[in-house]
Amino acid sequence: MRSPSATEHTTARALFMGLLVVVTALLAREFGGRRGAQALAAGCVAVSAIVLQTGHLLSTTTCDLLVWAVTARLAVRALPTGGPAVAARRARRGHRAAEPPVACAVLAVLVMATGGKPYYLCGLYPVLLAAGAAPVLRWARAGRAGLLAGALALSALTNAVLMLPVVPVAELKNTPVTAMVADVG
Numbered sequence: 001m002r003s004p005s006a007t008e009h010t011t012a013r014a015l016f017m018g019l020l021v022v023v024t025a026l027l028a029r030e031f032g033g034r035r036g037a038q039a040l041a042a043g044c045v046a047v048s049a050i051v052l053q054t055g056h057l058l059s060t061t062t063c064d065l066l067v068w069a070v071t072a073r074l075a076v077r078a079l080p081t082g083g084p085a086v087a088a089r090r091a092r093r094g095h096r097a098a099e100p101p102v103a104c105a106v107l108a109v110l111v112m113a114t115g116g117k118p119y120y121l122c123g124l125y126p127v128l129l130a131a132g133a134a135p136v137l138r139w140a141r142a143g144r145a146g147l148l149a150g151a152l153a154l155s156a157l158t159n160a161v162l163m164l165p166v167v168p169v170a171e172l173k174n175t176p177v178t179a180m181v182a183d184v185g
Contacts, residue, residue, distance in 0.1 A: 017055040023069040027130035037133035047156040050122045052163035068123025
């Protein structure tokens, strides 16, 4: 049996991460987010540290992120809401968007109390980003759009430097990256 080529690995990683971005946007729509919220959620997950880190490796986490996001979308769709129109109105008022953060907080406590690793919760990040996108956009539209844009740009830049192989290997030991990201040390 032949091993997959480097091109096939790259294609698989790109496909998994690209689908994760799309599913996150669809989750934002399930929570009542319009195009702006969907784009914000998708953009945030695309430049998140976990996606950048696992997106250039092919590991179980690369697949897990997508599987968790798809599972979450199916679970949200299965919630009794009274139909799509009622669900959209309730979501815009914040009813369904409040459920994921509470559930994730309970799960985080359980994972930590049972000795789990913090990264075990990474599959929930797309759900939280999707649930929070519409409220964050409403907050930004109250004269804080520049602050949101700056925070997103700073996050993308920081995550790229810390999580992508952009620092030359010879210089890596002279940077704080090795202290912050154990996998590169």
